[in-house]
Amino acid sequence: MTQAAPAKVGQRLEDVDTPALILDLAVFEKNQKTLFDLVKNRVRIRPHAKTHKCPEVAKRQIALGAVGMCCQKVSEAEAMVEGGVADVLVTNEIVGAPKLERLAALSRRAKVGVCVDNGENLNALASTGAKLDIYIEIEVGMRRCGVAPGKPALALAKEILRHKNLRFAGLQAYHGRAQHIRGMEERHAAIETSAQQVFHTRKLLEKAGIPCPIVTGAGSGTFMLEVEAGAWDEIQPGSYAFMDADYAKNEWAAPLPRFEHALFVLSTVMSRAPQHAVVDAGLKASSVDSGMPTVWGREGLRYTHASDEHGWIEGAKLPALGEKLLLVPGHCDPTINLYDWYVCVRNARVEDLWPITARGAVY
């Protein structure tokens, strides 16, 4: 149910209706360049479309050298292919007949990869007849999906080889929890442990004569640790292009670069009380699952709590009624998923409007 865009191309940022999802193009482009320059000729980049949900962003990542997109959902992959992406990897297990049929249909329009962690699911994938790249997801510390590294992964690889329409494409090894471990040292230790599990599994596969073309994984909070560990061939960062208040709480030090905030929610002060201001951006405008948004460029102001359509601003030098505030979302992925449009801004002018076509692509 597409909403009209809250802005027009050429409009000044200060005239954009609120709440609006603002993308600062100069910072976005700088973040892109930082990532691609850093890992070029070391690993492949397959950015995660679960974050941006937008073929316009995908096209720019591919122009910089990305091999394709990662997606979490079949519907997300469908939106990317519809938007012109030729190579998608669903970094997730896909279970259930309707989804498998859609995945099979998609594989006739694009190069499609998918993860497995279960033999029964593998058989269901095989029986679609679709030509698919199959990645075995191994559990490397997140305790979510994935088979155990080592022998269980080897057993699953052998099963894959029995199916003519399926190609064993490699391992999915993603440590999601590690992305948000605050300290560099602990984060490094987590990825080091994951790397040992990858090395061990790859060695078993090679011993069994099964080549493992690609090990893929890593996110914005760790990717250089994976690159330096030497166990990964491909990285899957998503948030790096945008950044959010949660990632800003991490310790950032070499070898990780410092990305900058490119994504904001523009809000308006809609009510004033002596001790607080109320903005028109609540938890339906900025997801609070990873904490409150922060107020951008206004020292002393804090966004202290949210209700569905309201946010409380407290602190020194409260803004006046009608003033606009830029907020840095607590968590970029679910915040972007609330909007139909990126309002793309350069030099305080709206330069473009990008439709978020995979917004709500949940199934």
Add this chain to the structure above:
Amino acid sequence: MTQAAPAKVGQRLEDVDTPALILDLAVFEKNQKTLFDLVKNRVRIRPHAKTHKCPEVAKRQIALGAVGMCCQKVSEAEAMVEGGVADVLVTNEIVGAPKLERLAALSRRAKVGVCVDNGENLNALASTGAKLDIYIEIEVGMRRCGVAPGKPALALAKEILRHKNLRFAGLQAYHGRAQHIRGMEERHAAIETSAQQVFHTRKLLEKAGIPCPIVTGAGSGTFMLEVEAGAWDEIQPGSYAFMDADYAKNEWAAPLPRFEHALFVLSTVMSRAPQHAVVDAGLKASSVDSGMPTVWGREGLRYTHASDEHGWIEGAKLPALGEKLLLVPGHCDPTINLYDWYVCVRNARVEDLWPITARGAVY
């Protein structure tokens, strides 16, 4: 960016693709009847569309006697009017030129009310020339928007009377925090305090010769307390029709009825580990701002935590790969706002698909 519906009319519930937003029509209708029977001839009902975002729901509420809809955003009100609702009250302050223009345009298509808590904002509303019902929002315990009860409200009412295009329609007195106070006694005390503030303000207005046509407010967690307090003419519940896991944590006792869960997120087990199952519904499928969803009808199973696209299920008798689980969302409003369609089910069959046309109507 409308997503395709995850179901077809006539399909069995167990065949619906996941995640899907399921509305149990029998329970929904029972909740509706419970509310309308209980307060008929005592107060007017103006249900809140911020919860359901759907003209199909609005139509059914109006058929039962609702006087119109409450909305929180101009865009939400636009979607309701577009869907056939003739009377909308924006229970919120509307600030900024683009929004005021849209509100004025809407007032030429429907009866439109709006709240004020500030003289400057009142003048901006007046200068649109639009014919509007103006409600003064008074602060009755929520510490969000609203002028103080008593003299500040009286002063604002006098200002309203100076504008020919504006009609002083009454008071907005909503205690949002009280909805989620767990104990009945404390909730009752909160509403009693609000009622005293309403009585006091109404008396001042009457003494000044200013009739106060309607006092409106109240939500699903308290509305019978407002009805019995005798200070309100109109109630604004939204969640009562659906219910969620957060409201289920309240103590429910007379005079409040016990509504039942009519809203669910259908999910599929997509991965199994020895000690947990993973479902395909994470925080983009069920908002976690007010806590995790609960697992419906499966004693001993708990949804313990969520990532963007995954939910962890723990407990005794873990479900098998591919099994479907119904989840009760932690908070219905922001969960509904993630979906394009209600999959309406009766006797385990899909009976209808209702488009959530105000999904994402954030501005």
